[in-house]
Amino acid sequence: MILFCVPYAGGGTEAYDGWHEALAPVAEVRVAELPGRGTRFGHPLAEAMPDLVADLAGQCEDLSREPFALLGYSFGSYVAYALSLHLARRGRVPRRLFAGGSRAPFLPPRDRPRHLMADAELITELRALNGTDPQVLASAELMALYLPILRADLKVAETFGGAEPTPCPLTVFGANRDHLVPTGDLHAWARLGGPETEVHVYDGDHFVIRSERSRICRAVRADLTLDALNAAS
Numbered sequence: 001m002i003l004f005c006v007p008y009a010g011g012g013t014e015a016y017d018g019w020h021e022a023l024a025p026v027a028e029v030r031v032a033e034l035p036g037r038g039t040r041f042g043h044p045l046a047e048a049m050p051d052l053v054a055d056l057a058g059q060c061e062d063l064s065r066e067p068f069a070l071l072g073y074s075f076g077s078y079v080a081y082a083l084s085l086h087l088a089r090r091g092r093v094p095r096r097l098f099a100g101g102s103r104a105p106f107l108p109p110r111d112r113p114r115h116l117m118a119d120a121e122l123i124t125e126l127r128a129l130n131g132t133d134p135q136v137l138a139s140a141e142l143m144a145l146y147l148p149i150l151r152a153d154l155k156v157a158e159t160f161g162g163a164e165p166t167p168c169p170l171t172v173f174g175a176n177r178d179h180l181v182p183t184g185d186l187h188a189w190a191r192l193g194g195p196e197t198e199v200h201v202y203d204g205d206h207f208v209i210r211s212e213r214s215r216i217c218r219a220v221r222a223d224l225t226l227d228a229l230n231a232a233s
Helices: 019-023 049-059 061-065 075-089 119-129 140-158 183-187 213-232
Strands: 002-006 028-031 068-073 097-100 170-175 198-202
Touching: 002 019, 002 075, 019 028, 019 213, 049 061, 049 075, 068 075, 068 213, 075 097, 075 140, 097 213, 119 140, 170 183, 170 213, 183 198, 198 213
Parallel strands: 002 028, 002 068, 068 097, 097 170, 170 198
Antiparallel strands: none
16 A cells, blocks of 8 residues: 655655654555655745645556555645545545644634744744754744745645545544644544544644654554455455
8 A cells, every 4th residue: 555645834755754664564655745845846836725736646646556545744634635535536535544733624714824924923933833943943044945835835724625525534643732733623624534533632742743653653554454454355
Protein backbone atom coordinates (compact mmCIF):
# COMPACT_ATOMS: atom_id res chain seq x y z
CA MET A 1 0.00 0.00 0.00
CA ILE A 2 1.06 3.58 -0.64
CA LEU A 3 0.51 6.25 2.02
CA PHE A 4 0.49 9.69 0.41
CA CYS A 5 1.21 12.37 3.04
CA VAL A 6 0.62 16.12 2.92
CA PRO A 7 2.71 18.33 5.28
CA TYR A 8 1.51 21.07 7.61
CA ALA A 9 1.51 24.73 6.49
CA GLY A 10 4.95 25.91 5.47
CA GLY A 11 6.32 22.36 5.71
CA GLY A 12 8.01 20.12 3.21
CA THR A 13 9.03 16.49 2.98
CA GLU A 14 10.96 16.81 6.27
CA ALA A 15 7.60 16.91 8.08
CA TYR A 16 7.48 13.12 7.72
CA ASP A 17 11.09 12.27 8.53
CA GLY A 18 11.18 8.83 10.14
CA TRP A 19 7.81 7.74 8.79
CA HIS A 20 9.31 5.70 5.96
CA GLU A 21 11.13 3.44 8.41
CA ALA A 22 8.23 3.24 10.86
CA LEU A 23 5.70 2.18 8.23
CA ALA A 24 7.97 0.19 5.91
CA PRO A 25 6.43 -3.18 6.89
CA VAL A 26 2.97 -2.17 5.65
CA ALA A 27 3.21 0.92 3.43
CA GLU A 28 5.43 2.92 1.12
CA VAL A 29 5.37 6.52 2.37
CA ARG A 30 5.27 9.22 -0.26
CA VAL A 31 5.24 12.89 0.72
CA ALA A 32 3.55 15.51 -1.43
CA GLU A 33 5.96 17.86 -3.19
CA LEU A 34 4.25 21.18 -2.53
CA PRO A 35 4.98 24.19 -4.76
CA GLY A 36 7.48 26.77 -3.59
CA ARG A 37 9.70 24.54 -1.45
CA GLY A 38 12.13 21.63 -1.63
CA THR A 39 12.61 20.38 -5.19
CA ARG A 40 9.90 22.84 -6.30
CA PHE A 41 11.48 25.95 -4.81
CA GLY A 42 10.62 28.95 -6.97
CA HIS A 43 7.50 27.38 -8.45
CA PRO A 44 4.35 29.54 -8.21
CA LEU A 45 2.54 29.10 -4.90
CA ALA A 46 -1.02 27.79 -4.78
CA GLU A 47 -3.44 30.05 -2.92
CA ALA A 48 -6.72 28.17 -3.48
CA MET A 49 -7.65 24.57 -2.72
CA PRO A 50 -8.81 23.61 -6.25
CA ASP A 51 -5.45 24.70 -7.69
CA LEU A 52 -3.46 22.80 -5.09
CA VAL A 53 -5.58 19.64 -5.40
CA ALA A 54 -5.22 19.67 -9.18
CA ASP A 55 -1.46 20.01 -8.73
CA LEU A 56 -1.22 17.11 -6.28
CA ALA A 57 -3.56 14.89 -8.29
CA GLY A 58 -0.83 14.82 -10.90
CA GLN A 59 1.53 13.33 -8.30
CA CYS A 60 -1.07 10.59 -7.63
CA GLU A 61 -1.55 9.37 -11.19
CA ASP A 62 -0.14 5.92 -10.46
CA LEU A 63 -2.27 5.35 -7.35
CA SER A 64 -4.97 3.60 -9.39
CA ARG A 65 -2.64 0.63 -9.86
CA GLU A 66 -2.35 -0.31 -6.18
CA PRO A 67 -4.17 0.38 -2.90
CA PHE A 68 -3.44 3.71 -1.26
CA ALA A 69 -4.34 5.88 1.71
CA LEU A 70 -4.05 9.63 2.29
CA LEU A 71 -2.76 11.45 5.36
CA GLY A 72 -2.44 15.13 6.16
CA TYR A 73 -1.62 17.20 9.21
CA SER A 74 -3.07 20.63 10.07
CA PHE A 75 -3.33 22.48 6.73
CA GLY A 76 -2.39 19.16 5.14
CA SER A 77 -5.45 17.41 6.54
CA TYR A 78 -7.75 19.74 4.59
CA VAL A 79 -5.71 19.15 1.45
CA ALA A 80 -5.78 15.36 1.94
CA TYR A 81 -9.56 15.49 2.52
CA ALA A 82 -10.15 17.58 -0.62
CA LEU A 83 -7.79 15.32 -2.58
CA SER A 84 -9.68 12.20 -1.42
CA LEU A 85 -12.91 13.65 -2.83
CA HIS A 86 -11.22 14.67 -6.07
CA LEU A 87 -9.68 11.22 -6.63
CA ALA A 88 -12.85 9.35 -5.62
CA ARG A 89 -14.86 11.25 -8.25
CA ARG A 90 -12.41 9.84 -10.78
CA GLY A 91 -12.75 6.26 -9.57
CA ARG A 92 -9.70 6.17 -7.29
CA VAL A 93 -11.03 5.69 -3.76
CA PRO A 94 -8.49 5.63 -0.90
CA ARG A 95 -8.51 2.76 1.59
CA ARG A 96 -8.48 5.36 4.39
CA LEU A 97 -8.08 9.06 5.10
CA PHE A 98 -6.03 10.20 8.11
CA ALA A 99 -6.73 13.79 9.20
CA GLY A 100 -4.55 15.20 11.97
CA GLY A 101 -4.28 18.44 13.90
CA SER A 102 -7.20 20.33 12.40
CA ARG A 103 -10.73 21.44 13.15
CA ALA A 104 -13.46 19.84 11.03
CA PRO A 105 -13.54 21.81 7.75
CA PHE A 106 -17.21 22.80 7.99
CA LEU A 107 -16.79 24.62 11.31
CA PRO A 108 -16.87 28.45 11.27
CA PRO A 109 -13.58 30.26 11.99
CA ARG A 110 -12.67 30.81 15.64
CA ASP A 111 -10.01 33.48 15.08
CA ARG A 112 -8.96 36.16 12.62
CA PRO A 113 -7.40 34.59 9.50
CA ARG A 114 -3.67 34.25 10.02
CA HIS A 115 -2.90 34.65 6.32
CA LEU A 116 -4.06 38.28 6.68
CA MET A 117 -1.81 39.05 9.65
CA ALA A 118 1.13 41.42 9.37
CA ASP A 119 4.53 39.73 9.29
CA ALA A 120 5.40 40.64 12.88
CA GLU A 121 2.08 39.32 14.18
CA LEU A 122 2.42 36.08 12.22
CA ILE A 123 5.95 35.56 13.56
CA THR A 124 4.60 36.02 17.09
CA GLU A 125 2.01 33.32 16.35
CA LEU A 126 4.73 30.98 15.08
CA ARG A 127 6.82 31.56 18.18
CA ALA A 128 3.84 30.70 20.41
CA LEU A 129 3.23 27.45 18.52
CA ASN A 130 6.78 26.35 19.31
CA GLY A 131 7.16 24.51 16.03
CA THR A 132 9.66 26.71 14.19
CA ASP A 133 13.38 26.86 14.93
CA PRO A 134 14.08 30.10 16.90
CA GLN A 135 17.13 30.73 14.71
CA VAL A 136 14.90 30.69 11.64
CA LEU A 137 12.44 33.08 13.30
CA ALA A 138 15.30 35.45 14.13
CA SER A 139 16.66 35.51 10.57
CA ALA A 140 15.15 38.24 8.40
CA GLU A 141 16.58 36.60 5.27
CA LEU A 142 15.07 33.17 6.01
CA MET A 143 11.73 34.62 7.06
CA ALA A 144 11.56 36.61 3.81
CA LEU A 145 11.66 33.25 2.01
CA TYR A 146 9.46 31.34 4.43
CA LEU A 147 6.58 33.70 5.18
CA PRO A 148 5.16 33.86 1.62
CA ILE A 149 5.07 30.04 1.52
CA LEU A 150 3.41 29.84 4.92
CA ARG A 151 0.96 32.61 4.09
CA ALA A 152 -0.11 30.88 0.85
CA ASP A 153 -0.71 27.59 2.68
CA LEU A 154 -2.71 29.34 5.39
CA LYS A 155 -4.82 31.09 2.76
CA VAL A 156 -5.62 27.72 1.14
CA ALA A 157 -6.74 26.31 4.48
CA GLU A 158 -8.54 29.37 5.80
CA THR A 159 -10.57 29.96 2.63
CA PHE A 160 -11.59 26.30 2.32
CA GLY A 161 -14.78 24.83 3.64
CA GLY A 162 -15.97 21.27 3.18
CA ALA A 163 -19.02 19.35 4.34
CA GLU A 164 -19.07 16.42 1.92
CA PRO A 165 -18.80 12.96 3.56
CA THR A 166 -15.45 11.27 3.16
CA PRO A 167 -15.37 8.60 0.44
CA CYS A 168 -13.56 6.14 2.71
CA PRO A 169 -13.00 5.26 6.39
CA LEU A 170 -11.65 8.17 8.42
CA THR A 171 -9.12 8.31 11.26
CA VAL A 172 -8.61 11.61 13.07
CA PHE A 173 -5.81 12.45 15.50
CA GLY A 174 -4.68 15.43 17.50
CA ALA A 175 -3.51 16.71 20.89
CA ASN A 176 -5.12 17.53 24.21
CA ARG A 177 -3.20 20.81 24.61
CA ASP A 178 -3.54 22.19 21.09
CA HIS A 179 -4.99 25.69 21.55
CA LEU A 180 -5.68 25.92 17.80
CA VAL A 181 -7.74 22.73 17.70
CA PRO A 182 -9.99 22.02 20.71
CA THR A 183 -10.71 18.31 21.05
CA GLY A 184 -14.41 18.94 20.41
CA ASP A 185 -13.55 20.43 17.01
CA LEU A 186 -11.36 17.40 16.32
CA HIS A 187 -14.23 15.02 17.13
CA ALA A 188 -16.50 17.03 14.81
CA TRP A 189 -14.79 15.33 11.86
CA ALA A 190 -17.01 12.32 12.65
CA ARG A 191 -19.88 14.15 10.95
CA LEU A 192 -17.99 13.60 7.68
CA GLY A 193 -16.58 10.16 8.41
CA GLY A 194 -19.67 8.60 9.98
CA PRO A 195 -20.10 6.58 13.17
CA GLU A 196 -17.07 4.38 12.44
CA THR A 197 -14.70 7.38 12.55
CA GLU A 198 -11.69 6.77 14.81
CA VAL A 199 -10.43 9.69 16.90
CA HIS A 200 -7.09 9.51 18.73
CA VAL A 201 -6.09 12.27 21.16
CA TYR A 202 -2.46 12.32 22.31
CA ASP A 203 -0.76 14.30 25.06
CA GLY A 204 0.90 17.32 23.50
CA ASP A 205 0.52 20.63 21.68
CA HIS A 206 -0.08 21.45 18.03
CA PHE A 207 3.15 19.76 16.98
CA VAL A 208 2.25 16.44 18.58
CA ILE A 209 2.98 14.91 15.18
CA ARG A 210 6.65 15.36 16.15
CA SER A 211 6.55 14.68 19.90
CA GLU A 212 4.39 11.54 19.55
CA ARG A 213 5.58 10.42 16.15
CA SER A 214 6.24 6.82 17.20
CA ARG A 215 2.79 6.37 18.78
CA ILE A 216 1.03 8.01 15.84
CA CYS A 217 2.94 5.84 13.38
CA ARG A 218 2.00 2.70 15.32
CA ALA A 219 -1.68 3.68 15.18
CA VAL A 220 -1.46 4.44 11.43
CA ARG A 221 0.29 1.14 10.81
CA ALA A 222 -2.39 -0.74 12.74
CA ASP A 223 -5.18 0.87 10.70
CA LEU A 224 -3.44 0.17 7.39
CA THR A 225 -2.82 -3.45 8.38
CA LEU A 226 -6.47 -3.93 9.34
CA ASP A 227 -7.63 -2.30 6.10
CA ALA A 228 -5.42 -4.66 4.10
CA LEU A 229 -6.76 -7.69 5.96
CA ASN A 230 -10.35 -6.55 5.44
CA ALA A 231 -9.74 -6.03 1.72
CA ALA A 232 -8.27 -9.50 1.42
CA SER A 233 -11.10 -11.28 3.22
